[in-house]
Each structure stands twice: as C-alpha cells, then as structure tokens.
Amino acid sequence: MFLKDYISDVVNGVSSLLKGMRKTGYYFTHPKEIITEQYPDNRATLLLSERFKGEVVMPHDANNEHTCTGCTACELACPNGTIKVVTKFEVSPEGKKKKAIDALVYRLELCTMCNLCIVACPSDAIKMAPNFEHSVFDRTKLTKVLNQPGSKIREGIE
Amino acid sequence: MYNQTEIIKDTSELGAEGELVINMGPQHPATHGVLHLVVTLNGETIKKIEPHLGYIHRSIEKMCESLTYRQFIYVTSRMDYLSSHINNLGCALLVEKGMAIEVPDRAKYIRVILSELTRIASHELWLGAMAMDLGAFTPFFYAFREREMITDIMEDTCGARLTMNYIVPGGLMYDIHPDFQKKVKAFITQFKSKVTEYEDLVTNNVIFQSRTKGVGILSAEDAISYGCTGPVARASGVSCDIRKLYPYEVYDKVEFDEVLETAGDSFARYIVRVKEMNQSIRIIEQLIDNIPEGDFVGKTKNVLKLPKGEFYTRVETARGEFGVYIVSEGGTTPHRIKFRSPGFSNLSVLNHIAAGSKIGDLMASMGTLDLVIPDIDR
Numbered sequence: 001m002f003l004k005d006y007i008s009d010v011v012n013g014v015s016s017l018l019k020g021m022r023k024t025g026y027y028f029t030h031p032k033e034i035i036t037e038q039y040p041d042n043r044a045t046l047l048l049s050e051r052f053k054g055e056v057v058m059p060h061d062a063n064n065e066h067t068c069t070g071c072t073a074c075e076l077a078c079p080n081g082t083i084k085v086v087t088k089f090e091v092s093p094e095g096k097k098k099k100a101i102d103a104l105v106y107r108l109e110l111c112t113m114c115n116l117c118i119v120a121c122p123s124d125a126i127k128m129a130p131n132f133e134h135s136v137f138d139r140t141k142l143t144k145v146l147n148q149p150g151s152k153i154r155e156g157i158e
Numbered sequence: 159m160y161n162q163t164e165i166i167k168d169t170s171e172l173g174a175e176g177e178l179v180i181n182m183g184p185q186h187p188a189t190h191g192v193l194h195l196v197v198t199l200n201g202e203t204i205k206k207i208e209p210h211l212g213y214i215h216r217s218i219e220k221m222c223e224s225l226t227y228r229q230f231i232y233v234t235s236r237m238d239y240l241s242s243h244i245n246n247l248g249c250a251l252l253v254e255k256g257m258a259i260e261v262p263d264r265a266k267y268i269r270v271i272l273s274e275l276t277r278i279a280s281h282e283l284w285l286g287a288m289a290m291d292l293g294a295f296t297p298f299f300y301a302f303r304e305r306e307m308i309t310d311i312m313e314d315t316c317g318a319r320l321t322m323n324y325i326v327p328g329g330l331m332y333d334i335h336p337d338f339q340k341k342v343k344a345f346i347t348q349f350k351s352k353v354t355e356y357e358d359l360v361t362n363n364v365i366f367q368s369r370t371k372g373v374g375i376l377s378a379e380d381a382i383s384y385g386c387t388g389p390v391a392r393a394s395g396v397s398c399d400i401r402k403l404y405p406y407e408v409y410d411k412v413e414f415d416e417v418l419e420t421a422g423d424s425f426a427r428y429i430v431r432v433k434e435m436n437q438s439i440r441i442i443e444q445l446i447d448n449i450p451e452g453d454f455v456g457k458t459k460n461v462l463k464l465p466k467g468e469f470y471t472r473v474e475t476a477r478g479e480f481g482v483y484i485v486s487e488g489g490t491t492p493h494r495i496k497f498r499s500p501g502f503s504n505l506s507v508l509n510h511i512a513a514g515s516k517i518g519d520l521m522a523s524m525g526t527l528d529l530v531i532p533d534i535d536r
Contacts, residue, residue, distance in 0.1 A: 009364075016364040023358055024296060035303060049310075051317040051335065079229035114232040114323045119331060128317065 052130035053113035056083075056106055058146040059127060065154040066147055068125035070101040077120035082110040100153055108134060108142040177205065184213045190287060191531030195508075202516050207509045211535050218536045222495045227253050227327060227462040230492070235321035237499065238533035240280040241475040243316075244273050246325040248473040251406060252482045253327040255471055256464040262453045265329035266407045271342065271445050272315075272324070273407075273473075274438040278349070279308040280476035281431045288428070288525040289360050292369055297359050304352060307345045314341065327462060329455030342446050346439055356432065370424040374511040374523030377422055384510065385503035388478025389430040390527055394422035400474035412444045427526035463490055477501055477528055501533040 027033060039046075048054075060066050070087040088102040104126075118127055126146065136142060178199045184192040192213035198206040218237060222230040231249045235242035247269055254261060286301030309319040314335040316322035324331050335341075360366055376386070381394040391398045399416040401409040417433040419426035464486035472481040478500030485494040504527045512523045 013364045016362055020296075020359045020363060023300075023355055035306070049314045049317070049335075051315070052313055053317040077228070079225050079232060112232060112321070113318060115317065115331060116229065116232070116323075119326070 048130040048132070050130065051128070052132070053115055053128045054131040055108060055113075055129055055134065056111065056117065056126050056146065057129040058104060058125060060148050060151055061154070063154075064148060064151045066125055066151055067123045067154050068101050068104060068147065069123055069153065070099050071122065073120045073122060074117035074126060077116045079114065079116065080110045080112060082107050082112075083117055101147060104146040106144045106146050108144060109139060176200070190529060193505075193529065193531050193534075197517070197520070199517060202518075204513055204515055204517055204520060207512055207520070209505055209508065214532050214535045216532075216536065219495050219497060223492055226490050227464065227492070230495070231325065231327075232321075232323040234497070235323055236532065237497065237536055238475055238477060238480070238501065238530050239320055240283060240530055241276050241477065241480075242321050243276040243312075243324065244473055244475040245480060246323060247273060247407075248471055248475075248480050248482050250325045250327050251473065252469050252471040252484060253462060253464065256467075256469045256484070256486070257327070257458075257462060259328045259458055260456050261329055262456055263408075263450045264452045265454050265456070267445050267449045268330060268334055268454070269325060270407050270409065270412075271442055271449075272312075272322075274441050275308050275311060275342070275345075277476045278435050278438050279305050279312075281435050282308075284431060284476075284528045285356065285360070288528075289366070291521045291525040292366060294360065294363075294366065297356065300352070300355055300359065304345075304349055307341075307348060311338065311341050311345065314338065326455065328458040329453070331455075333454045334449075339446055339449070342442060346443060346446075349435075349439060353436070361428075361432065367425065369519075370428060370522050370526070373424045373515065373519045374526065375421075375423045376507060376511050380507065380510060381422070384507040386478070386507055387500050387503065388474070388476070388528075389417075389427055389434065390478065390504050390507070392417060393419045393426035393430045393526075395420040398479070400472055400479055404472065406471075406473060408445070409441075412441050414438075414441050424522045424526040431528070461490060463488060464492070472498070475500060477530065477533070478504065497536060499533045499536065501530050505529055505534055 037046075058066050058068060070085055072085045072087075075083045075085050084105040084107075086102040086105065087099055089097045090100045091097055113128070115128060134142070180197050180199060182195040182197055184194045186193075194210040194213060196208040196210060197204060198208075216236070218233050222233055225233065231246050234245040234249050238245055253259070282301045282305040286298035286305075289295075289297035289301075312322060313319050315338050316324035316331075376390070376394050378394045378396050381391040381396050386394075386396070387398050395418055397403070397416060397418060400406075401414075402416045414437045417430050417437060419430050464484065466486055466488040468483070468485050470481060470483045472479050474480075479498065480500060481498030483496040483498065484492045487493040508524060508527060512520050515523070
C-alpha cells in the first residue's frame with residue numbers, strides 16, 4: 001500500500017512537471033511568439049503613446065511664439081510647487097502695459113506627471129511630451145525654462 | 159549579548175530552549191518591498207512573527223491635508239500602486255458625494271472598465287510574484303505578458319502605466335483613446351486563450367498544490383475579528399465584496415458573482431484571485447460595447463469646497479476594502495483625512511496564520527495575503 005502511494009505520487013509529480021515543461025518547450029521552439037523587447041537597442045523603433053506623460057513642454061510655432069499669458073493657473077494647480085511663473089510688464093508702442101511671462105520655470109525633479117497643470121491651463125500653452133529618458137549628470141540641469149529665449153505671446157491671445 | 163570568544167555552557171540565558179530570532183527584510187526578495195518581519199523560531203517552527211513597519215512612511219495622510227480636493231487624489235496612487243486607479247476612484251467618489259456633483263454615465267462606465275482592468279493587472283502581478291516566492295520562476299513572465307497588454311491600454315488612455323491619475327472629481331480627465339475598445343477586446347481574447355496556461359503551469363502543479371494546501375488556514379471568525387477584507391476574507395467564506403454589498407458607479411447594473419471559497423488556506427486564496435480575474439473579464443465584456451455617448455466630465459465649480467461635516471466612502475480594490483474618511487471644516491483643503499487600507503488589516507493576520515508552521519510555509523502564507531507595503535505604511 002505504501003509503495004503504491006509512493007509510486008503514484010512520483011508519477012503524478014513527474015507528469016505535472018512535464019505538463020509545465022511542455023509549455024516552456026513550446027515557447028522555446030516558437031521564438032516568434034516571444035514578445036520581449038530589447039530596450040536600448042530598439043530605441044529607433046520604440047513607439048510610445050502620444051498621451052504618455054513624460055515631461056511638460058511649451059510648444060512654440062515657427063515665429064517663436066507661444067500662447068502663455070502668465071495667468072499662473074498652472075502654478076496654482078500644481079500640488080508640489082513644480083512650476084513657477086515669473087511675469088513682467090511689456091510696454092507696447094502706444095504706451096499700454098501688458099502682462100507677459102518672463103520665464104516659466106519647470107523643475108522636473110519635483111514633477112509627478114499628474115497632468116493637473118495641463119488641465120488647468122486656459123490657453124493650452126503647455127502640454128505633456130512622451131520623452132522619458134531624463135537622466136543627467138547634474139541635478140541643476142533638471143530645472144528648465146520652458147519658454148524659448150526671445151519668444152513672445154501670439155497675437156490675439158488674452 | 160554574549161562574548162563571541164567565550165564558550166557558553168548554560169544556554170538558558172540566550173532565551174527559551176534555543177530560540178532563534180531572525181530578521182526577514184527590510185531588504186528581502188520575498189517581502190515585495192521594505193517589510194521587516196522579526197521571526198522567532200524554534201528549530202524550523204515559527205513561534206512568533208512581528209512585523210515592523212515605517213520604512214516607507216511618507217505621511218500621505220498629513221500631506222493630503224495641505225492639498226486641495228483636486229490635488230490630493232494623485233497622492234493616493236502612490237499608496238496601493240497596483241490598484242492606483244481604484245484608489246483615485248474612491249477619493250473622487252467622496253468629493254462627488256460630499257458636493258453632490260453629478261457624474262455623466264459615460265464617465266461611470268469607463269471608470270468601472272478601467273477599475274476592473276486594474277484589478278486584473280494587480281492579480282496578474284500577484285500570481286507571477288507568488289509563484290516566484292514558491293520557487294517557480296517562469297509563471298512570472300507568462301503573467302507579465304498579459305499584464306503588459308493592460309499597461310499598454312492604460313498608457314494609451316491615461317498617459318501613464320502605473321500611477322494614472324485619470325479620475326477627477328466629476329468624471330475623467332480626458333476622453334478615452336479612439337483605440338480603447340478595440341484594444342480591450344483584443345486583451346479579452348488573448349486572456350481567455352492564455353488563462354489555461356496558468357492552470358497547466360501553476361494550479362495543476364503537484365508541487366504548488368502541496369505547498370499551499372492546508373497552509374496558513376484562516377477561519378471565517380478570525381477573518382472577521384482581524385478585519386480582513388478582499389480575497390483573503392472571501393477565501394474563508396466571508397462575503398465582503400463592496401461591489402456587491404454597497405454598489406457604486408454601475409456595479410449594480412452588471413452581472414457578476416462574488417467568488418467565495420470555504421477552505422481558508424493559501425490555495426483557497428489563490429483560487430479566489432484566479433476566479434476573480436474571470437469575473438472581472440465578465441464585467442468588462444458586458445460594459446465595453448455599451449459605453450454611452452456624451453460628456454466625460456460633469457460640471458463642477460472652479461474651486462471645490464466640501465461642506466462642513468464628516469464623509470466616508472469605500473471601494474473594493476484588488477486587495478479589499480479601501481475607505482476614505484474626511485473631516486471637513488468647509489475650506490478648500492481637508493481638515494483631517496484618514497485612509498482605511500486593506501493591506502494593514504490583512505498583514506495583522508500573518509502572525510495568527512503562520513505561527514506554528516514551518517518557515518518554508520511562511521512564504522506561501524505571506525504571498526497569498528498579497529501585501530503591498532506602501533499601502534500598509536502610507
């Protein structure tokens with residue numbers, strides 16, 4: 001009786017092992033069904049979703065113009081103090097004063113990609129970009145000014 | 159302490175009859191995070207397990223008190239990061255309940271579909287990691303193959319793979335991706351054809367069964383008295399599914415079964431989670447073709463202010479009941495906030511179910527509790 005149980009245990013154990021090994025053997029002989037991607041080598045063909053939240057950018061058009069009015073809605077919406085809007089007053093030729101941004105300082109090291117600033121922006125001046133490789137050698141390089149030098153606000157944006 | 163060069167003749171000073179205290183963690187491959195277990199052993203038999211917490215405490219509850227009702231939702235993704243979407247949902251539901259915000263039907267449907275996808279992803283990861291704890295390395299890759307499809311769907315629609323922050327009070331942050339329905343259907347067909355592989359590899363495996371059956375038995379009374387929820391309690395036969403008992407969103411419109419097992423051992427907890435994945439697929443199948451047209455976000459005020467009072471909501475995460483409790487003084491930020499996380503109560507039962515068993519069985523008992531340490535510590 002004991003011998004019978006022992007033998008049936010061994011047979012059951014081996015057969016369940018072989019069942020699992022059959023799956024492994026199947027994928028070993030069908031390399032086309034393997035979905036592993038070799039990351040740094042496939043960088044050229046790597047496709048990320050266009051919605052992927054990698055970092056905040058400010059799109060500029062061909063005339064180096066953006067749509068940021070400096071309303072600080074993004075700064076107020078940010079939970080971590082990632083964004084700091086520095087504003088100045090531009091004086092038009094007619095002598096009118098107009099508020100404009102001097103710098104939109106974005107600290108990537110504090111950002112959690114929660115997307116709240118993009119939702120809060122009334123003029124769609126900032127958006128998320130699918131860039132995810134942020135490694136730098138110096139932490140100060142993570143503090144960025146999003147508006148390009150010499151850029152100004154597009155006509156007709158209030 | 160003892161002198162290392164001196165030979166001890168009387169061992170009674172070292173503790174009772176050669177008791178051995180070992181520290182498992184905080185850095186240990188089988189604890190899935192910075193959990194520190196002080197295990198008292200007598201030979202190979204476990205006498206006592208004492209979990210030490212606090213290694214990943216980030217004071218999330220206190221942090222939330224300085225954030226507005228729109229901002230505090232994103233922090234909860236960092237608690238139970240495997241069901242971050244459901245955590246966000248619980249917080250959004252509380253704000254909507256407190257301010258009587260109407261949520262469009264479209265948003266409700268999408269929220270439920272994404273919640274169930276999150277639940278499947280969480281159980282998939284657990285299945286792979288659990289098998290790896292018990293020494294089977296391959297199931298991890300098979301589980302991650304299906305989970306990868308879900309994270310791809312999340313990446314397309316929510317813009318992130320793990321910490322989505324897709325839910326805002328009143329609805330969703332933006333509409334679903336145009337390919338969403340197509341991709342979810344592709345996932346369902348893939349999942350259904352591949353789920354038999356798990357049965358071949360793990361469930362029917364003799365070694366796996368003999369290592370989990372009869373190990374870490376938790377009775378229904380103990381499950382209730384320790385406050386266990388989720389699959390841990392359901393494996394002991396306690397009916398505690400919030401989706402069934404207190405339906406939120408559109409869970410009262412869909413048909414699904416609450417999975418109950420009565421054995422209460424590690425294998426029962428395993429079976430409950432595998433069956434729950436199939437139930438989640440059933441819910442998604444009913445909803446995916448019927449997403450109503452319309453707005454994805456309801457009308458809300460610019461500045462959200464909860465009225466003075468106390469509010470509580472609960473949702474069913476992949477681990478059990480997640481509760482949010484807020485005391486409001488009428489301002490723009492919560493006065494006091496408390497999260498009831500399922501992991502904490504489930505961890506508290508570990509000493510009860512593992513004491514008296516061998517140390518090899520501790521992995522099976524702990525693995526099936528499905529602990530996520532940032533959820534316990536917050």
